[in-house]
Every structure is written in C-alpha cells, then in structure tokens.
Amino acid sequence: MPELQPLPAHLIGGNFLLTETDPGRVFTPEDLTAEQRLMAQTAEKFMEKEVLPHLEALEHQEGDWSRRLFRQAGGLGLLGMGVPADYDGLELDRATIVGVEEQLTRLGGFGVTCGAHSGIGSQPLQYFGTEAQKKKYLAKLASGQWMGAYALSEAGSGSDALGLRTKAELSADGKHYILNGTKMWISNAAWADLFTVFARVDGQQVTAFLVERTFPGVSTGKEEHKLGIKSSSTRRVILEDAKVPVENLLGGVGKGAYIAFNILNSGRFKLGAGAMGAAKEALRGATQYALERHQFGRPLAGFGLIQQKLAEMAVRIFAGESAVYRTAAMMDAVFATGETLAATEPPFPRGLEEFALECSIIKVACSEILDDVADESLQIHGGYGYTEEFSAARTVRDSRINRIFEGTNEINRLFIPGLLLRRAQRGRLPLIGAITKVTQDLLSPAPLEDQSGEDLLSAARGLLGNAKKLTLFIAGVAHQKFGDKMIEEQEVGAALSDLIIDVYLGESAWLRTAKARSTRRETSVLADLTLQFINDAVGRMEGHARRALAALSQGDELRAQLGMVRRLLRWTPLNTVARGRSIARRLCERGSYPALLAAP
Amino acid sequence: MKILVPLKRVPDPDTKIRLKPDGTGVETDGVKFSVNPFDAIALEEALRLEEKLGEMDIVVVSIGGEASIEQLRVGLAMGAQRALLIKTGAALDSLAVAKILAAVYQREQPDFVLMGKQAIDDDANQTGQMLAALLGIGQATFVSRLELVEQRTRARCARETDAGLESITVKLPAIITADLRLNEPRYVSLPGIMKAKKKPLEELELEALGVAAVARTTVLHYEAPPSRQAGVRVPTVEALVDKLKNEAKVI
Ligand SMILES: Cc1cc2nc3c(=O)[nH]c(=O)nc-3n(C[C@H](O)[C@H](O)[C@H](O)COP(=O)(O)OP(=O)(O)OC[C@H]3O[C@@H](n4cnc5c(N)ncnc54)[C@H](O)[C@@H]3O)c2cc1C
Numbered sequence: 001m002p003e004l005q006p007l008p009a010h011l012i013g014g015n016f017l018l019t020e021t022d023p024g025r026v027f028t029p030e031d032l033t034a035e036q037r038l039m040a041q042t043a044e045k046f047m048e049k050e051v052l053p054h055l056e057a058l059e060h061q062e063g064d065w066s067r068r069l070f071r072q073a074g075g076l077g078l079l080g081m082g083v084p085a086d087y088d089g090l091e092l093d094r095a096t097i098v099g100v101e102e103q104l105t106r107l108g109g110f111g112v113t114c115g116a117h118s119g120i121g122s123q124p125l126q127y128f129g130t131e132a133q134k135k136k137y138l139a140k141l142a143s144g145q146w147m148g149a150y151a152l153s154e155a156g157s158g159s160d161a162l163g164l165r166t167k168a169e170l171s172a173d174g175k176h177y178i179l180n181g182t183k184m185w186i187s188n189a190a191w192a193d194l195f196t197v198f199a200r201v202d203g204q205q206v207t208a209f210l211v212e213r214t215f216p217g218v219s220t221g222k223e224e225h226k227l228g229i230k231s232s233s234t235r236r237v238i239l240e241d242a243k244v245p246v247e248n249l250l251g252g253v254g255k256g257a258y259i260a261f262n263i264l265n266s267g268r269f270k271l272g273a274g275a276m277g278a279a280k281e282a283l284r285g286a287t288q289y290a291l292e293r294h295q296f297g298r299p300l301a302g303f304g305l306i307q308q309k310l311a312e313m314a315v316r317i318f319a320g321e322s323a324v325y326r327t328a329a330m331m332d333a334v335f336a337t338g339e340t341l342a343a344t345e346p347p348f349p350r351g352l353e354e355f356a357l358e359c360s361i362i363k364v365a366c367s368e369i370l371d372d373v374a375d376e377s378l379q380i381h382g383g384y385g386y387t388e389e390f391s392a393a394r395t396v397r398d399s400r401i402n403r404i405f406e407g408t409n410e411i412n413r414l415f416i417p418g419l420l421l422r423r424a425q426r427g428r429l430p431l432i433g434a435i436t437k438v439t440q441d442l443l444s445p446a447p448l449e450d451q452s453g454e455d456l457l458s459a460a461r462g463l464l465g466n467a468k469k470l471t472l473f474i475a476g477v478a479h480q481k482f483g484d485k486m487i488e489e490q491e492v493g494a495a496l497s498d499l500i501i502d503v504y505l506g507e508s509a510w511l512r513t514a515k516a517r518s519t520r521r522e523t524s525v526l527a528d529l530t531l532q533f534i535n536d537a538v539g540r541m542e543g544h545a546r547r548a549l550a551a552l553s554q555g556d557e558l559r560a561q562l563g564m565v566r567r568l569l570r571w572t573p574l575n576t577v578a579r580g581r582s583i584a585r586r587l588c589e590r591g592s593y594p595a596l597l598a599a600p
Numbered sequence: 601m602k603i604l605v606p607l608k609r610v611p612d613p614d615t616k617i618r619l620k621p622d623g624t625g626v627e628t629d630g631v632k633f634s635v636n637p638f639d640a641i642a643l644e645e646a647l648r649l650e651e652k653l654g655e656m657d658i659v660v661v662s663i664g665g666e667a668s669i670e671q672l673r674v675g676l677a678m679g680a681q682r683a684l685l686i687k688t689g690a691a692l693d694s695l696a697v698a699k700i701l702a703a704v705y706q707r708e709q710p711d712f713v714l715m716g717k718q719a720i721d722d723d724a725n726q727t728g729q730m731l732a733a734l735l736g737i738g739q740a741t742f743v744s745r746l747e748l749v750e751q752r753t754r755a756r757c758a759r760e761t762d763a764g765l766e767s768i769t770v771k772l773p774a775i776i777t778a779d780l781r782l783n784e785p786r787y788v789s790l791p792g793i794m795k796a797k798k799k800p801l802e803e804l805e806l807e808a809l810g811v812a813a814v815a816r817t818t819v820l821h822y823e824a825p826p827s828r829q830a831g832v833r834v835p836t837v838e839a840l841v842d843k844l845k846n847e848a849k850v851i
Contacts, residue, residue, distance in 0.1 A: 034670050035793055038677065042788050077790025090790055100790075294830070590630060591616045598630025 074144015102277025108398025121148025638716025
C-alpha cells in the first residue's frame with residue numbers, strides 16, 4: 001500500500017487520546033449556518049406534517065405509506081444529501097446531513113428506512129462503485145426513486161459477518177455470477193430495488209455485488225415480527241441461482257471485507273447521530289409531560305427526582321451531540337483531502353476509514369444514551385408511559401435495536417482497543433511511545449499537576465488529560481501482561497473502551513463549551529452541562545479502571561496502581577443536585593433541548 | 601409579470617412565547633423565527649401563478665435588521681427570483697410599514713402585490729389596506745381563491761368574509777392579501793436552499809428609499825394572558841348544561 005499522507009494531529013483517528021485538541025479546531029452545533037439550520041427545519045416540518053400524522057398506518061405497514069413518504073422525502077432532497085452533484089445528489093457535508101437526519105429518526109422505523117437507504121444502502125455504490133455502476137444506479141437512489149438495502153448478515157453469521165456462506169459462481173459463459181444463499185434481517189427488504197449483497201466467490205473470497213430486486217432468482221421472505229421500529233421492513237433476502245451480471249461486481253473480487261467494514265464505519269456514525277435526534281425528541285416529550293401532569297398539586301417538573309432525570313438526559317445528550325458534530329467535521333475534513341486508499345478497485349476515500357474508532361465510540365455511546373433517555377422518559381410518563389397513548393413506549397421499543405445492529409455494542413467495544421493496537425502496530429498512531437512515556441511519568445515519584453484549579457472548567461480539562469493518561473497506563477499494563485492474547489481478555493478491553501468513550505464525549509463537550517466561550521457572551525448552560533457530564537464520568541471511569549486493574553494485577557502492585565487511579569482521578573464532587581435542578585428549570589422554561597442551549 | 605411579496609420575520613408559531621420581565625416586549629433570545637405564515641401563503645400563490653402562467657419575476661421584500669435575511673432566504677429557497685431587504689432598526693407600526701412598502705412599490709413597479717392578510721405577531725391586519733390607500737389602487741383582502749383574468753389585467757378573487765365567500769374582480773395593479781385557505785405552502789426543499797445561495801439579495805438602507813417612516817403608535821406594556829385553569833370532568837350531560845348555565849353563564 002502506498003504511504004499515507006500525514007494528517008494534522010486533530011485529524012488522525014484515535015489521536016485525541018494522545019494529544020490535546022485546540023477548541024478552535026472542533027466543529028460544534030453552535031457553528032451551524034442559517035442555511036444548515038434551514039435544511040434541518042425542512043426535515044422537521046416534513047416529519048411533523050407528513051410523517052408523524054401517519055404514525056399508525058406506518059407502524060402497521062398499511063398501504064404504501066412508507067414508500068410514498070420515502071419518495072416525498074426524496075423529492076425534498078432528504079435522501080441524496082451526501083451524493084455527488086454529478087449523480088443528482090446535493091453533495092452536502094456531514095455536519096449538515098446530521099442535522100437533517102436527526103429529524104428523520106424522530107420516528108425510529110422511518111428513520112431506519114431512510115438511514116438504511118442513504119447510508120449502508122447507497123454508500124457501497126457511492127464509495128466503491130465504478131463510473132458506469134454509479135451512472136446506472138446512484139442518481140436513482142439519490143432521488144429516492146429507488147430504494148437501497150445492504151445484505152451482509154445471514155442466519156449463521158451476524159457479529160461474525162465474514163462467516164457468511166452465500167456463494168457466487170461465474171456462469172459458464174462468463175457473463176454472470178450465480179448467487180445462492182439467504183441473507184437475514186435485511187432492512188428495507190420489502191421495498192428495496194437495489195441490494196448490496198455480500199457473497200463468497202467460489203465459496204472463498206468475500207465479494208460485494210449490486211443486485212437488482214428484479215434479477216431472476218431474487219426474492220424476499222415474510223416480514224419479521226419485531227419488538228420495535230415496526231414501520232421499517234426487515235426480511236430475509238433469498239437468492240436461488242440469482243443471475244447477477246459480472247459488471248455488477250463491486251470493488252473487485254475478494255474486496256468485500258473492505259467494503260463491508262468501511263461502510264459500517266459510516267453506518268455507525270449515522271446511527272449514533274440519528275440516536276441523538278431520537279433522544280432529543282424523547283426529552284422534549286418528557287419535558288412537556290412533566291410540565292403538564294400534576295400530582296400532589298404540583299407539576300411533575302416541580303419534583304427534585306423528575307428534575308434530576310430531565311437534567312441527566314440533557315447532560316448526556318449534550319455530550320453525545322458534541323461528539324457527533326465534532327466527528328462529522330473531522331470526517332468531512334479528511335474526505336476533503338481527496339486522498340484514497342488503494343485497497344479496492346477503484347480506490348476508496350480515506351475519510352471513510354480514518355475515524356473508525358470515533359465512529360464506534362459514537363455508535364456505542366449514543367445508542368446507550370438513547371436507551372437510557374427513552375427509558376427515563378417512559379418513567380416520567382408513569383402508567384401512561386406504559387400505554388400507547390404517548391410516544392414514550394414506542395420510543396423504548398424503537399431505540400433498543402440500536403445496540404444490536406451495525407455491530408453489536410459488545411463487538412464495537414472490542415473493536416475500539418483492537419483498532420488502536422492495529423494502528424499502533426502499523427505506525428499510524430504513536431501509541432506505544434505514548435504508553436511508555438505515561439508509564440514512566442506515573443511511576444516516577446514527581447508530583448502530578450494540581451488539578452484543584454482556579455476555575456472548574458480548567459480543572460475539568462486537567463481531569464480529562466489525566467483520564468487519558470490512566471487509559472494509556474492500563475492499556476500498557478494489559479498489553480504487558482497478555483501481549484497479543486489481549487483480544488481474549490474481553491472484559492479488560494471493554495473497560496478500556498468505556499474509559500475511552502467517556503474521555504471522547506467529555507472532551508467533546510468541553511471543547512464545545514470552550515469554543516462557545518471564545519465567541520459568545522454567555523455560556524453558563526453549556527458549562528453546566530459539560531461539568532455535570534465530566535463529574536459523573538469520573539465515578540464511571542474510576543469503576544472501569546479499578547475493575548480492569550484488579551483483573552490485571554494483585555497485592556502491593558495492585559494497591560500502588562489503585563493509588564494512582566485515585567490520584568489521577570482526583571476530583572471534588574460538584575453539587576450535581578443544585579446544578580441539575582437549575583438545568584431542569586431552564587429546560588422547562590424553554591420547553592425543549594435545543595432551546596435550552598440558546599443564550600438566555 | 602412582476603409580483604411583489606412582502607415577508608415578515610415573526611416568532612415561529614410553534615415557539616413558546618415568553619415576555620421580558622419588565623413587559624417591554626417579547627423575549628427574542630433563543631426564540632425560533634419564521635416567515636409569517638400568511639406571507640408564506642402569499643408567496644406560494646405567486647409561485648403557483650408562475651407555474652401556471654409561465655415565467656414571472658417574483659420579488660420578496662422584508663423590512664428590518666440583518667436577521668430578516670434568514671426569512672428572505674426562505675423566500676428565495678421556495679422559488680422567488682430576487683430578494684430585497686430594507687434595513688432599519690426602528691420600531692415600526694402598520695402605517696410606517698405601509699409607507700415603506702409604498703416606496704418599494706414605486707421602485708419596483710410590480711403588476712401587483714401579494715401579501716399576508718396579517719402578521720401573527722401583532723395581528724394588526726391593516727398593512728395591506730393602508731398600502732392600497734397610500735398607492736390609490738384597488739385591494740382584495742382575505743383572499744382564499746385567486747385567478748388572473750382578462751389577459752391578466754384583473755384578478756378574480758374569492759374573499760372570506762363573515763357573511764360567507766364574496767367573489768370580486770379587481771383591476772391590476774392591486775393589493776391582494778392572502779387568507780389561510782388560499783393554499784398550503786410548499787416545503788423549502790434542500791435543492792431549493794442550495795439554489796437560493798446564488799440568487800440576488802439586495803440590501804438597502806431605509807434612508808436610501810427616501811421615506812420618513814415613523815411609528816405613530818407605541819406599545820406601552822405587554823402582558824401574558826392568564827394561564828389556563830385546570831379543566832374538570834363532568835359526569836353527565838345534565839351536569840354540563842348546568843355548569844354552562846350557572847357557572848360559566850354562557851347559555
Ligand atoms: C431489525 C434489524 C435490522 C437489521 N438490518 C440489517 C441490514 O440491513 N443488513 C444486514 O446485513 N444486517 C442487518 N441486521 C443484522 C444485524 O446486523 C445483526 O443482527 C447483528 O450484527 C448481530 O448479529 P446476530 O443477530 O447474529 O447476533 P450474534 O452475533 O449471534 O450475537 C448474539 C450476542 O452475542 C454477542 N457476541 C457475538 N460475538 C461475540 C464475541 N466475539 N464476543 C462477545 N460477544 C459476542 C453479541 O454482542 C450479542 O449480544 C439487522 C438486524 C435487525 C434485528
């Protein structure tokens with residue numbers, strides 16, 4: 001593989017763990033232009049006026065509502081946002097697209113329909129297709145005239161995606177590949193016109209194919225009965241001697257894994273971004289209900305425990321959202337270099353691959369934030385939340401899938417430390433040097449910088465810096481003990497992931513606030529949300545660190561290491577009760593999450 | 601043909617309105633703003649006329665600060681060809697606005713003006729009427745159906761009045777004000793937003809227009825309406841009738 005061009009420090013995937021980022025370099029939602037906001041508003045209105053009023057019909061898959069609204073979304077430009085203008089797309093950057101897609105996911109199932117189409121359904125073609133293939137299909141997908149789907153999973157291979165068994169054999173005349181096998185759990189299967197199908201050529205090399213629904217030998221199974229996202233379609237795709245023209249082979253024979261995994265990076269990012277949209281919607285519903293419902297002569301919003309829930313939701317959404325926009329712009333920047341990786345034919349953009357780690361972080365963190373927000377929103381609704389009278393119950397059902405598809409959260413948690421190590425071994429990330437240095441620094445008796453700090457935000461930044469050191473230190477201890485067998489130590493790997501996730505989200509929130517401070521007159525809400533997140537993260541991080549170290553060391557060594565954990569994570573707990581109440585009060589005054597952030 | 605469509609920046613109808621504690625006005629920080637919904641209906645009608653009759657010059661105009669550019673961009677994204685911002689920071693009342701629009705009318709010489717019947721912020725419902733009077737041209741207000749007739753020299757309009765629908769024909773140029781049922785405005789599509797970037801948007805200081813527009817009315821104080829009391833459930837129709845008669849005293 002040719003040498004990769006060096007990227008600036010803040011654009012190297014995973015490098016946030018080794019360096020400090022300048023707030024001026026991050027993109028935040030506050031930086032969105034009027035135009036970008038206007039685009040999101042179009043999607044917002046479309047959801048409110050066209051989609052949500054047909055909730056019942058959509059959830060029961062009555063008539064052709066899904067397809068019809070999908071087309072309408074296409075007409076408004078909502079389905080080809082990332083596609084190049086040459087193929088009738090809008091060529092918008094990710095930071096813009098996120099704002100729009102956050103609206104579409106307000107109805108989980110419809111969000112999956114649109115997301116599976118414009119993400120995993122269209123992107124294999126967009127990023128790995130030849131000119132001729134893109135000419136033939138991409139504009140149709142971008143306009144919503146056609147619907148796309150992605151068929152990787154099989155009954156026997158889910159997490160172990162490369163365990164797939166579907167076969168592809170070249171026909172005698174060399175004009176077609178003949179595909180045989182059954183794909184499982186395929187989103188959009190009922191309506192899709194084009195499937196990206198992964199199969200083994202001659203039973204060996206994993207390869208991607210563009211398969212039209214109408215090709216002979218292609219059919220779909222019956223609709224799955226799902227827990228949630230009922231307005232989306234999930235079916236098997238059955239290939240019985242399916243005839244696929246050779247020119248529909250994507251990216252080269254044996255290049256399927258590159259395609260599958262790099263598309264998943266983008267899919268994971270989109271999933272996380274969409275989850276934040278759903279979470280904001282759930283918080284809006286919870287806030288409204290807490291204001292309207294009275295018990296003991298007071299609105300629910302007047303009770304401390306309800307305020308605590310509302311504040312916690314806002315705090316975690318803030319951190320997740322900050323990470324999403326930060327990453328969106330980093331991806332945009334690497335895409336903008338135009339650099340490609342020559343692993344496939346034609347080569348694919350580096351931007352798709354560079355932030356694999358950040359995409360996994362966002363997938364795990366945002367899907368779990370959404371689950372917790374949905375759950376607490378239902379709780380605030382009490383008995384009514386358990387019925388279908390409000391959307392809270394549906395949101396709980398809809399949100400749950402996000403921890404399963406696009407790589408389960410377990411698989412993503414294992415991927416994070418694994419990827420760091422691989423990048424280090426390939427010389428793309430100076431991880432080993434950083435671990436060595438941190439280990440030496442920590443073991444030397446020199447006192448640590450005092451983090452008590454004049455102001456809380458700088459103390460918080462100091463804490464994040466220490467948390468990075470701690471993460472690297474534990475990674476070093478684990479690597480020393482297990483070497484390359486570390487992959488089998490899943491619990492330790494996941495603890496490292498959880499540390500990394502809190503560091504990334506906490507830092508993203510911090511950077512966002514710091515940036516806003518330098519440009520806006522009043523940022524007390526942003527600061528409160530950031531401090532509350534980091535404060536809560538300290539407890540979580542300490543737990544992960546202790547659990548990992550206790551599995552790695554013992555006796556005096558362990559005690560010394562735990563002492564270091566305490567020193568590194570030294571932090572005087574904030575009054576989260578008072579701060580939470582004030583966040584909740586402002587949230588209730590403003591009525592919704594985005595309004596909470598506007599300057600008072 | 602040229603149609604002039606004024607667009608006013610108003611708090612979004614779905615936004616929660618809060619008053620400044622001292623009652624001098626509405627809290628604007630953190631409030632979402634939109635094109636006045638009646639103005640959007642007026643613009644939509646202009647766009648539909650264009651779709652039906654062929655190319656037109658649709659000019660949107662707004663009066664106010666830089667922030668109103670946002671609403672003009674919406675107008676351009678919906679399909680207007682050109683936008684004009686009359687820049688002023690002054691507080692204006694309906695007559696002042698009508699005077700400014702009259703000057704814009706003289707400058708632009710449109711075939712007619714299509715505007716909202718009222719703005720949802722102050723609900724004054726008089727700017728269109730005043731503008732027609734200032735210009736000495738005809739008017740059709742509260743229009744819910746519009747058709748250009750007699751080689752586009754007249755507009756046949758259905759007006760929504762208290763007594764029912766009234767059909768009138770006005771000679772152009774005229775001021776036509778849009779009612780709710782005239783149409784349902786289109787979405788601002790994403791391609792539309794991209795195209796709007798390249799359309800001309802002219803900014804003009806109010807002074808440059810040569811009108812002295814001074815508000816003759818001042819608002820002394822804003823007060824929120826009393827918040828709604830909790831409702832009660834009545835067990836029977838009789839109980840309801842009784843309450844309506846004796847408690848609410850409405851029947
Ligand atoms: C509604 C829905 C829509 C979907 N849409 C699509 C689609 O459009 N296209 C597509 O290709 N696929 C799709 N999928 C499939 C989805 O990606 C898989 O379900 C997912 O990858 C998990 O695979 P699995 O179901 O086989 O679970 P398994 O892989 O059997 O996993 C079961 C459990 O074991 C855990 N586990 C597995 N391996 C390990 C390990 N090595 N270490 C530790 N824990 C492990 C998992 O985390 C999980 O908790 C969809 C699934 C659903 C439910």
